[in-house]
Amino acid sequence: QFKLQLNFCIFRSHDNDDATKRKVNLVFEKIQTLKSRASSNVQSPDPTAEIKALTDQKSELERRLASLQKQLDDQTKSQESNKEQNNKTKASMKDIQEQLERSMEENLVLRGKLGESEKELRKHLEELFELKMEQEQYQTEIRDLQEQLSEMHDELDNAKRSVVDDGEREDLI
Secondary structure, three states, X not given: OHHHHHHXXXXXXXXXXXXXXXXXXXXXXXXXXXXXXXXXXXXXOOHHHHHHHHHHHHHHHHHHHHHHHHHHHHHHHHHHHHHHHHHHHHHHHHHHHHHHHHHHHHHHHHHHHHHHHHHHHHHHHHHHHHHHHHHHHHHHHHHHHHHHHHHHXXXXXXXXXXXXXXXXXXXXX
C-alpha cells in the first residue's frame, strides 16, 4: 500500500526526481517515527505508574480548571457589579441632568421676574422722586403763604393800631 501511494505521488507530481525522493524519505521517516511511538506505548513497563501519573495530571488539571472557573465566576460577578454600578451612575446622572434642566428653567423664570421687579422699582423710585420734588415745592409754597399770612397779620395789627390810634385821637379831639 505504501508503494502504491509512493507511485501515485511520483506520477502525480510535477517535481524533479530529487524533490520527489526527498518527499518520499520524509514520509518514510514519519512512518518510522509513528511505528516506534506505537511500539513504545504498547510496551509500557509499569501501567500503575502511568495510571498514577495520569491521575495526578487529571487532578492538577481539575485544580486548574476549578481555579480558572473561580476566576471566571469572580470576573463575571465583578463585571455584573460594575454593570450595576454603571446603571446606577447613569440613573443618577439622568436625575442630576433633569434637576439641572429644571434649575436652569427656574433660573430663567427668576431672572425674568427680577428684571420686571427692577423695572418696577425704578418706576417707583422715579415716582417717589417726583413726589418728593412736589412735596418740597408745596413746602416752599406753604412757607411763602405763611410769610404772606404773617405779613398780612402784621399789616392787620398795624391797621388796627392805626384805627385805634385814630379813634383815640378823635376821642381826644
